[in-house]
Amino acid sequence: MNNEMKWIQSITPQKYHQPSLKVGIGDDAAIYHTEEGMETVVAVxxxxxxxxxxxxxxxxKAIGHKALAVNISDLAAMGAIPRYYLVSIAIPKEGWGKKELADIYSGMSEIGDLHRMDLIGGDTVSIKSTLVITVTAIGIVEKGRRLVRANAKPGDVVFVTGPLGLSAFGLEHLLNEGLCTMEDEKLWPYIKAHQFPVPQVKAGRLLAESNFRISLNDISDGLASETMEIAEASGVSIELQWNAIPTGTTLKEKSRDEQEKWILYGGEDFQLIGTVGKENWDELWKKFQENQLPLYAIGQINDSKGIVKVELINNAGNRDTLTKTGYDHL
Ligand SMILES: Nc1ncnc2c1ncn2[C@@H]1O[C@H](COP(=O)(O)OP(=O)(O)OP(=O)(O)O)[C@@H](O)[C@H]1O
Ligand SMILES: Cc1ncc(C[n+]2csc(CCOP(=O)(O)O)c2C)c(N)n1
Ligand SMILES: [Mg+2]
Ligand SMILES: [Mg+2]
Ligand SMILES: [Mg+2]
Known part of the structure; x- marks a missing residue:
């Protein structure tokens, strides 16, 4: 057995969670049984x-956790139940030993196990310089219950599932000060939000099960950009109330410009942003309360006669049109 084969053997799960799995790691491809009445949801x-x-x-551990978490977040944004994942990893010749790689996989399997997800395949290759890790996540959602971005209508309430800007604020400290930033206890929630984001699966499921007309998106590129994606997909105009956007207390002590940088444009929040009809808001909020989950109303959809935009209403009541600025790879 060569090193690559030994490595694959070391990451092969001892047992699987999902009874619908027919062929896992070890053949040319994986096979699972598609459940009756459900649709398959896939993200990479x-x-x-x-x-x-x-x-x-x-x-x-954080690298492994986050690589899977960001994909579970995309499943959550469709209202799906996570089931399986595949991992493609490109490993540099230097700097990443067996122990490091094993720790990345243990970070992944910890959050995978939490959601009863099975690792059912992947690919291992070498690369010249930097580590690259690609995760494909597979979930299922009941037929007719999927939550897309294109469902928003004038009058809807805009909501988010948790505080925003934390990850970007934590990242700034990590980039400036490195891990010694951990000495300041006040920064722990921010560092944690960056390193170990929590995908909002339970919230996505409550939304899917509600049977209300809901549009939904997860926040990877920042609130401004992801709100604009809902506006574009639905052909509507959205207004957000600056005062209503949940964030952290330490972040809130900083200048307004800095707050905007982290909250509107920082990204990697992995909270869900969505819309629901005004008439269903109270019932939805109560459902979240009963399940010990927060839900924050942060704005509304306006009747804009086809004009697509996102506006931010400031404390004094004036409006700024937001640009679709977020992390841009190209
Ligand atoms: N290289 C590509 N080839 C084919 N489809 C792509 C490619 N890149 C993105 N897509 C598709 O484009 C759409 C938007 O992708 P995007 O990556 O922006 O969404 P996301 O995963 O929600 O955001 P993020 O990557 O910031 O988490 C998705 O349907 C995605 O599958
Ligand atoms: C070292 C370091 N520098 C910068 C960042 C910030 N960052 C990178 S990608 C991204 C957007 C989401 O990516 P994608 O669109 O690929 O999902 C953000 C906000 C980071 N996480 N680490
Ligand atoms: Mg993507
Ligand atoms: Mg997404
Ligand atoms: Mg994504």
Missing amino acids: DTMVEGIHFTKKTMSM
Whole structure:
């Protein structure tokens, strides 16, 4: 057995969670049984060393956790139940030993197990310089219950599932000060939000099960950009109330410009942003309360006669049109 085969053997799960799995790791491809009455939901996102993480900003466990978490977040944004994942990893010849790689996989399997997801395949290759990790996540959603971005209508309430800007604020400290930033206890929630984001699966499921007309998106590129995606997909205009956007207390002590940078344009929040009819808002909020989950109303959809835009209403009541600025790879 060569090194590559030994490595694959070391990451092969001892047992699988999902009874619908027919063929897991070890053949040319995986096979699972498609359940009656359900649709399959598939997402893929890549993390690249130097772009999404460095050894200074993330531990090995955090890299593994986040690589899977960001994909579970895309499943959550469709209202799906996570089921399976596949991992393609490009490993540099130097700097990433067996122990490091094992820790990345243990970070992945911890969050995978939490959602009863099975690792059912992937690919292992070498690369010249930086580590690249690509995860494909597979989930299922009941037929007719999928939550897309294109469902917003004038009068709807705009909501988010949790605080925004935390990850970007944490990242700034990690980039400036490295891991010694951990000495300041006040920064822990921000560092944690960056390194170990929590995909909002339970919230996505409550929304799917509600049977209300809902549009939904997860926030990877920043609130401004992801709100604009809902506006574009639905052909509507959206207004957000600056005062109503949840964030963190330490971040809130900084200048308004800095707050905007982290909250509107920072990204990697992995909270869900969505819309629901005004008439269904109270019932939806109550459902979240009963399940010990927060839900924040942060704006509304306006009747704009086809004009697509996102506006931010400031404390004094004046309006700024937001640009679709977020992280841009190209
Ligand atoms: N290289 C590509 N080839 C084919 N489809 C792509 C490619 N890149 C993105 N897409 C598709 O474009 C759409 C938007 O992708 P995008 O990556 O922006 O969404 P996201 O995963 O929600 O955001 P993020 O990557 O910031 O988490 C998705 O349907 C995605 O599958
Ligand atoms: C070292 C380091 N520098 C910068 C960032 C910030 N960052 C990278 S990609 C991205 C948007 C989401 O990516 P994608 O669109 O690929 O999902 C953001 C906000 C980071 N995480 N680590
Ligand atoms: Mg993507
Ligand atoms: Mg997404
Ligand atoms: Mg994504």
